[in-house]
Amino acid sequence: MAINKVAVIGAGLMGSGIAAHLANAGVDVLLLDLQKSFADAGVTRQLKAGGFMDPAFAARITTGSTDDLGLVSDADWIIEAIAERLELKQALYAALDAVRKPGSLVSSNTSTIQIAALTAGQSDSFANDFLITHFFNPPRQMRLLEIVAGPGTRPEAVSIIRDFGDRRLGKDVVLCRDTPGFIANRIGSYWMAAAMNEAIRLGLDVEEADLVLGKPFGIPSTGIFGLLDLVGIDLMPMVLRSLQAAVPKDDAIHDHDAEPGLIARMIAEGRIGRKSGAGFVRLSSDRKSREVTDLATGAYRPQRPARSESLDAAKGDARALMEHSAPGGRFAAFVMERTLFYAASLLPQIADGPDAVDQAMRSGYGWKEGPFELIDRLGASWLITRLAARHLTAPAYLTLAAERGGLYSVIDGRRCCLLPDGSMRPVHRPAGVITLTDLARAKAPVADYGSAALWDLGDGVACLAFRTKMNTFSQDLLVAIDAALDLVEDRFGALVIGSDAAAFSAGADLRIFLETVEKGGPEALGAFIDRGHSTFERIKYAPFPVVGAASGMAFGGGCEILLHCDAIQAHAETSLGLVETRVGVIPGWGGCKEMLIRQSAMASAPHGPVALAMAVFNLIAPARVSGSAFDARNLGFLRATDGITMNRERLLADAKEKALALLPGYAPPEKPQFRLAGRSGAAGLRNLVDGAVIAGRATAHDRVLGYALIDVLTGGADADPLLPLDEQDITDLERKAFIDLLAIPESIARVRHMLATGKPLRN
Numbered sequence: 001m002a003i004n005k006v007a008v009i010g011a012g013l014m015g016s017g018i019a020a021h022l023a024n025a026g027v028d029v030l031l032l033d034l035q036k037s038f039a040d041a042g043v044t045r046q047l048k049a050g051g052f053m054d055p056a057f058a059a060r061i062t063t064g065s066t067d068d069l070g071l072v073s074d075a076d077w078i079i080e081a082i083a084e085r086l087e088l089k090q091a092l093y094a095a096l097d098a099v100r101k102p103g104s105l106v107s108s109n110t111s112t113i114q115i116a117a118l119t120a121g122q123s124d125s126f127a128n129d130f131l132i133t134h135f136f137n138p139p140r141q142m143r144l145l146e147i148v149a150g151p152g153t154r155p156e157a158v159s160i161i162r163d164f165g166d167r168r169l170g171k172d173v174v175l176c177r178d179t180p181g182f183i184a185n186r187i188g189s190y191w192m193a194a195a196m197n198e199a200i201r202l203g204l205d206v207e208e209a210d211l212v213l214g215k216p217f218g219i220p221s222t223g224i225f226g227l228l229d230l231v232g233i234d235l236m237p238m239v240l241r242s243l244q245a246a247v248p249k250d251d252a253i254h255d256h257d258a259e260p261g262l263i264a265r266m267i268a269e270g271r272i273g274r275k276s277g278a279g280f281v282r283l284s285s286d287r288k289s290r291e292v293t294d295l296a297t298g299a300y301r302p303q304r305p306a307r308s309e310s311l312d313a314a315k316g317d318a319r320a321l322m323e324h325s326a327p328g329g330r331f332a333a334f335v336m337e338r339t340l341f342y343a344a345s346l347l348p349q350i351a352d353g354p355d356a357v358d359q360a361m362r363s364g365y366g367w368k369e370g371p372f373e374l375i376d377r378l379g380a381s382w383l384i385t386r387l388a389a390r391h392l393t394a395p396a397y398l399t400l401a402a403e404r405g406g407l408y409s410v411i412d413g414r415r416c417c418l419l420p421d422g423s424m425r426p427v428h429r430p431a432g433v434i435t436l437t438d439l440a441r442a443k444a445p446v447a448d449y450g451s452a453a454l455w456d457l458g459d460g461v462a463c464l465a466f467r468t469k470m471n472t473f474s475q476d477l478l479v480a481i482d483a484a485l486d487l488v489e490d491r492f493g494a495l496v497i498g499s500d501a502a503a504f505s506a507g508a509d510l511r512i513f514l515e516t517v518e519k520g521g522p523e524a525l526g527a528f529i530d531r532g533h534s535t536f537e538r539i540k541y542a543p544f545p546v547v548g549a550a551s552g553m554a555f556g557g558g559c560e561i562l563l564h565c566d567a568i569q570a571h572a573e574t575s576l577g578l579v580e581t582r583v584g585v586i587p588g589w590g591g592c593k594e595m596l597i598r599q600s601a602m603a604s605a606p607h608g609p610v611a612l613a614m615a616v617f618n619l620i621a622p623a624r625v626s627g628s629a630f631d632a633r634n635l636g637f638l639r640a641t642d643g644i645t646m647n648r649e650r651l652l653a654d655a656k657e658k659a660l661a662l663l664p665g666y667a668p669p670e671k672p673q674f675r676l677a678g679r680s681g682a683a684g685l686r687n688l689v690d691g692a693v694i695a696g697r698a699t700a701h702d703r704v705l706g707y708a709l710i711d712v713l714t715g716g717a718d719a720d721p722l723l724p725l726d727e728q729d730i731t732d733l734e735r736k737a738f739i740d741l742l743a744i745p746e747s748i749a750r751v752r753h754m755l756a757t758g759k760p761l762r763n
């Protein structure tokens with residue numbers, strides 16, 4: 001069954017966010033609430049909150065009132081996201097069952113109610129088609145989707161939603177058992193409760209608590225109190241109480257107070273976190289510095305730099321940290337030992353294997369490793385000894401892990417995990433996913449260049465993965481790309497450029513860049529530019545198809561290399577941009593040239609050479625970056641023929657497919673010609689820049705950059721719209737502008753400032 005139309009009922013925080021994300025996936029959405037105006041308000045809220053990858057997608061949502069419930073009759077999937085009250089949900093289901101299409105799927109976004117209670121009293125056919133789909137907030141960004149099936153749920157209902165959630169919505173789908181809080185919130189809430197209570201009991205500094213509970217365990221740097229501020233301190237007692245009410249009396253979550261005195265006081269005083277402007281952290285009254293809540297007194301005091309004696313002594317090592325006797329170490333040990341103990345005691349009750357739990361904590365709470373991966377890192381035997389010292393008897397699963405020497409291992413090139421019954425099975429991977437991490441377990445790369453590696457994706461397709469910091473370009477990386485191109489030409493049919501890394505590439509390595517200018521002067525800089533340029537040209541005119549697999553950020557040179565590929569397959573959340581002006585230069589590796597080509601080929605192509613120069617200028621001068629791949633398509637960084645992948649883990653597989661599709665009869669692109677605006681067009685554009693400077697929208701150095709950019713985009717002083725230029729002409733202009741700009745102290749100041757602060761200097 002194909003899902004083409006989805007109805008979402010309840011347009012609050014979650015329902016409106018889910019509706020927006022369904023629209024991102026290209027689905028027609030019906031969004032209903034008690035009144036149509038509530039549903040409209042939900043769409044408006046998502047437009048403001050960035051729930052849409054392209055604001056135009058809001059048009060895919062039709063709003064209405066539940067008074068016209070019959071509107072859902074053509075929906076393939078109905079998602080209920082109304083208030084968390086069982087009787088309201090049950091009444092809605094009965095009404096829905098009377099109007100829904102036979103065989104349509106119905107799911108609830110409930111976070112606490114179990115499926116048995118939700119379906120009690122409903123028809124058998126309703127129970128057959130019903131499941132829980134638990135999205136996390138915000139639905140566009142949060143990767144986790146927990147699915148719970150009841151005893152009556154038909155297996156196809158699960159497989160359809162699982163596949164749709166994965167491929168179309170881009171989620172990491174985890175199948176959970178029907179237990180309170182499912183997986184992520186059961187363990188996440190326990191961890192938060194333990195951490196909050198213990199830090200308060202010890203009177204620890206908020207700064208230290210967040211520091212020791214963060215990086216050493218691969219947990220986001222918000223730690224515990226940063227996270228409480230983010231989600232809302234007032235929610236914590238509610239969540240914990242509802243969980244405590246739902247779990248058995250002997251569940252360890254009862255060991256922790258749902259609302260310690262300090263939390264009650266902060267809620268009473270309205271200090272509930274970021275949404276109220278004050279929580280564990282707030283801005284000082286002059287708004288110049290930050291203050292934090294002293295956990296011992298409850299009063300605010302100036303924020304201190306985060307440091308921890310235990311963490312220093314442990315040199316960042318998690319085990320050494322937990323063994324250290326100062327309060328920071330004791331705190332980390334208490335929280336993590338108990339959390340890992342708790343997780344181990346819940347298997348197989350909440351999931352069929354450790355991989356589901358680990359995935360849920362990685363995708364739902366942003367942990368780098370889930371609790372079972374952490375147990376493997378720390379050592380199950382070591383953990384058992386630590387628990388014994390606390391008079392805690394290790395759960396059977398933990399003892400089993402210690403006996404077997406760990407939970408995860410690689411068998412025949414596949415990552416496998418230990419199940420509570422003692423058997424091993426491969427870690428669950430959705431079919432068709434390709435990651436280099438998986439590949440590395442089975443085989444070595446075809447070539448390892450240090451700064452990059454070449455992998456065999458099968459079917460004659462190679463994958464070139466950069467390996468520098470933030471995948472920035474150095475001389476080494478350029479040399480590696482050249483070597484890889486030779487090898488691909490010899491041994492493969494097509495090339496994908498991409499990897500599992502969060503960032504595709506942040507551009508040229510500024511440190512190397514600065515060094516080149518300072519030590520070698522314009523000549524060395526020219527050589528670096530020429531090197532990059534010739535490599536990128538080789539990619540463009542290679543005798544085999546090259547597909548760029550873009551994800552995360554692709555800025556500056558990272559964007560330029562993509563623009564030289566035959567096609568781009570981009571993850572939906574990719575941010576692309578030619579951001580060179582932020583560091584006082586303009587694109588020098590063909591970025592100006594390729595954007596002229598792309599803009600003239602767009603369906604809404606600018607009319608005439610002046611409009612063309614202006615369109616490209618408006619992208620490069622303000623260093624515009626896309627908010628999503630769809631936005632990048634609107635801006636012209638992506639062509640209509642470039643692909644967009646919703647699930648990050650499917651990016652390399654989709655890029656490989658794209659490369660294979662280009663393969664039959666492949667011929668490199670023809671050399672383009674450019675008709676540019678020339679001197680008179682340039683004069684008009686310079687006037688616009690002057691106007692922006694006078695109006696205070698641009699700085700004096702912006703003007704210098706603007707003029708240089710205009711010179712390239714209009715073809716230089718000798719250009720004439722009637723006389724076409726070739727690629728080399730534009731490349732020469734880019735190169736000259738680049739070198740000239742870096743001879744100006746204001747440009748160098750921008751580079752230095754970016755290196756020192758990570759932020760652009762506006763001089």
Ligand code: NAI
Nearest residue numbers: 010011012013014015033034081082083084109110111137
């Ligand atoms: P909310 O209070 O923001 O929105 C609920 C919406 O449902 C409101 O717009 C309300 O007018 C509407 N509504 C109430 N009764 C209705 C009815 N009978 N028919 C039609 N509309 C009705 O709530 P929120 O936070 O969006 O939660 C919705 C569901 O999602 C709940 O089941 C909640 O447990 C669950 N959830 C919430 C998360 C969160 O972070 N807030 C995360 C995951 C799940």
